[in-house]
Amino acid sequence: MSKKLRLATVWLGGCSGCHMSFLDLDEWLFDLAAAVEVVYSPIADVKTFPNNVDVTLIEGAVANEEHVELVRTIRRNSRMVVSFGDCAVSGNVTAMRNPLDANSAEVVLDRAYKDAALLRPQVPHDNGIVPPLVARVMPVHALIPVDLFIPGCPPPAPRIRAVLQALIEGQTPEMIGAAMLKFG
Amino acid sequence: MTTRVVIDPVTRIEGHAKISIFLDEAGEVSDALFHVTEFRGFEKFCEGRPLGEMAGITARVCGICPVSHLLASAKAGDDIFAVQVPPAAEKLRRLMNLGQITQSHALSFFHLSAPDLLLGYDSDPAQRNVFGLIAQQPELARRGIRLRQFGQEVIELLGGRKIHPAWAVPGGVREPLTPENRERIRSRLPEAFETVEIALDFIRDYIRTHREEVEHFGNFPTLFAGLVSKDGGKWEHHDGWLRVVDSEGNVLVDQFDPRRYYEIVGEAVESWSYLKSPYYKPLGYPEGAYRVGPLARLNICESIGTPKADAELERFRSYGNARGIVTSSFMYHYARLIEILAALEHMQRLLDDPDILSPRVRAQGSINRLEGVGVSEAPRGTLYHHYQVDENGLIKKVNLIIATGQNNIAMNRTVKQIAKHWIHGAREAKIPEGLLNRVEAGIRAFDPCLSCSTHAFGQMPLQVTLFAADGRVLDVRSR
Ligand code: SF4
Numbered sequence: 242m243s244k245k246l247r248l249a250t251v252w253l254g255g256c257s258g259c260h261m262s263f264l265d266l267d268e269w270l271f272d273l274a275a276a277v278e279v280v281y282s283p284i285a286d287v288k289t290f291p292n293n294v295d296v297t298l299i300e301g302a303v304a305n306e307e308h309v310e311l312v313r314t315i316r317r318n319s320r321m322v323v324s325f326g327d328c329a330v331s332g333n334v335t336a337m338r339n340p341l342d343a344n345s346a347e348v349v350l351d352r353a354y355k356d357a358a359l360l361r362p363q364v365p366h367d368n369g370i371v372p373p374l375v376a377r378v379m380p381v382h383a384l385i386p387v388d389l390f391i392p393g394c395p396p397p398a399p400r401i402r403a404v405l406q407a408l409i410e411g412q413t414p415e416m417i418g419a420a421m422l423k424f425g
Numbered sequence: 426m427t428t429r430v431v432i433d434p435v436t437r438i439e440g441h442a443k444i445s446i447f448l449d450e451a452g453e454v455s456d457a458l459f460h461v462t463e464f465r466g467f468e469k470f471c472e473g474r475p476l477g478e479m480a481g482i483t484a485r486v487c488g489i490c491p492v493s494h495l496l497a498s499a500k501a502g503d504d505i506f507a508v509q510v511p512p513a514a515e516k517l518r519r520l521m522n523l524g525q526i527t528q529s530h531a532l533s534f535f536h537l538s539a540p541d542l543l544l545g546y547d548s549d550p551a552q553r554n555v556f557g558l559i560a561q562q563p564e565l566a567r568r569g570i571r572l573r574q575f576g577q578e579v580i581e582l583l584g585g586r587k588i589h590p591a592w593a594v595p596g597g598v599r600e601p602l603t604p605e606n607r608e609r610i611r612s613r614l615p616e617a618f619e620t621v622e623i624a625l626d627f628i629r630d631y632i633r634t635h636r637e638e639v640e641h642f643g644n645f646p647t648l649f650a651g652l653v654s655k656d657g658g659k660w661e662h663h664d665g666w667l668r669v670v671d672s673e674g675n676v677l678v679d680q681f682d683p684r685r686y687y688e689i690v691g692e693a694v695e696s697w698s699y700l701k702s703p704y705y706k707p708l709g710y711p712e713g714a715y716r717v718g719p720l721a722r723l724n725i726c727e728s729i730g731t732p733k734a735d736a737e738l739e740r741f742r743s744y745g746n747a748r749g750i751v752t753s754s755f756m757y758h759y760a761r762l763i764e765i766l767a768a769l770e771h772m773q774r775l776l777d778d779p780d781i782l783s784p785r786v787r788a789q790g791s792i793n794r795l796e797g798v799g800v801s802e803a804p805r806g807t808l809y810h811h812y813q814v815d816e817n818g819l820i821k822k823v824n825l826i827i828a829t830g831q832n833n834i835a836m837n838r839t840v841k842q843i844a845k846h847w848i849h850g851a852r853e854a855k856i857p858e859g860l861l862n863r864v865e866a867g868i869r870a871f872d873p874c875l876s877c878s879t880h881a882f883g884q885m886p887l888q889v890t891l892f893a894a895d896g897r898v899l900d901v902r903s904r
Contacts, residue, residue, distance in 0.1 A: 252441075254463065254465060255488075256485050256486060256487050256488040256491075257439050257440065257487070257488040257489055257874075258485070258487075258488020258489075258491065258588045258589060259488065260488070261488045261489055261532075261587075261588055262488075262587070262588055264532070264536065264573070265574070265577060265587055265588070267570055267571070267573075267574045268567065268570060268571070268574075270555070270556075270559065270570060271559055271563070271567070274556045274559045274560065279554070279556050282554070283434075283436060283437070283438075284436070284437055284536065284537065284554055284555060285436065285437070285551075285553075285554035285556070286436045286437065286550040286551075286553050286554060286862070287436075287550065287551065288432075288433065288434065288436070304463070304464075304465065305462075305463070305464075307462070333485075334465075334482065334485040335465055337470040337482075338465070338466045338469065338470050340470075341469060341470060346466075348469065349464075349466030349469045349470070350464070350466070352466070352468070352469045353464070353466060353468070353469070354694050354701075359692055359693065359694055359701070360691060360692065360693035360694070360710050361693050361694050361695065362694055363694055363696055365694065365695065365696055365697065365698055365699050366696055367460075367696050367697040369431075370431070370443060370445065370460050370462070370697055371460060371462055371696075371697060371698065371699060372462055374464060394485065394589065395488060395588050395589070397586070397587075398587075
């Protein structure tokens, strides 16, 4: 048998719905486990993004400074980067804060944390612990080149399966037709 | 000098978080903190959107419990329409919520926590996940996966898709249940019962053989809060009165309309987390810490109201104090499994109800009130959606109080207690990986959903602002 595909899944600013749809692969996860090695994922315990990854699925948009760093590392260490779901592809719901102020996240933060009625009103800020938000939420390809886009909010499990199946067989997934390309 | 050890990121939870452990010179734990590091700001960007869009948008708060947001949002809409939903719609919403509880609890137990409980805290971190479980315990892994799938299918058969269905609407639901789909749900119940019985046997055994762990796993007194049924204070997940009970079993709040939550819930902000800390106002912060979710729901209810789950509840209470209140956060795992059992029994009952196939599932209405609150028990605890709209039904203000946030104070105490119990004389700030994993497991017991929990914006709980048509502030009332 050929070497197992090294697969990583990552979440940035999203709702984890794309990862839930990944888990909706259900018993096909058994087949997947036989064909790939999951080397990094929020549902696994490896804490640093590894080297030499074949495919990385990214859920969510780039929303804070840690995401910016992480996507750069992902690009350096992955042969193929996949924007996984509408938030990664377009910013989607996560980017809905952008029109409020194109240059800063302050309005949303102040609204959330500085209301006079709250006890200890303040924007959370501890250095190195709570990552500052980026001014504008960005889709992944705004920062790094992306090799494949899987739309959907979330992409339905059969779509994810078709992509992974092709990748395992060493082919480029064919992203054509409503079954593969629909947003939302 | 204190040294700080940071676990980054906390894994096998739903969302982004870190944990800090502070060590004194002797390598003993002086403190520990749980940090939530994400924020999206829903409440702000929902402003100006039509009420009808809210279910679709707020479902995207969370991909794990979109149904909870959907239901809370639809109920806030019912309140604004000032309509009563048809009986079949109410029952169908319940059915979907039971599917949601099943899938979400199965995810927490089998996919996320079972690797710790079955493979061990100190097992190889590269294998300590659902894929490792598939490799080492295939039979159980398959059962867990199929149980979650069953819950997801209930949601799909009702709402047309597994994640983010746009099915519940103000006034009821969009589609009735077909007889074929009722049979499909029914046909899968026996296997689901079998799986949960196996998991219950396992967890009781685990509790018996891991006394020390259970005793020091977030075990402390707090208040417990959640909904109970309007008839006799039974276990409730969809519509009921708010009840708050302390660890001695004293009932502090009862028969309370949860739509008035802001009278008793306050929120505090800390510099080290995007997650705010709600607390019970009469006791202040942080003394007013309360827990929500499976453990709380079992602690506050009189009974579950179905035979199998009630028998299990009695066993559960035998692990509690003299008043039958269970205070160890480890017991969330056990409570979650009992709730799956309860959900399956309640589903069975609903499927046998002749109302369930009725085509009358939606009351028509329009904007009849300018403010509405919808409350639902999400898998992780009580969820509040609070909207203000203008005459045209455009959203003026949104407040979401998310289940997980309400466990924030308790989650912080839990990591501290576990760290203090297990970590001693850490040399050069080096702590064995397995011990750090135990601390993380304390968080996993709460099954926090952080995608959800950092959207709460927390103005309306304490203050109501009356606006004139042109947006001028007419009156501000703090409460
Ligand atoms: S694309 Fe949709 S499902 Fe995926 S993270 Fe974004 S909001 Fe959630």
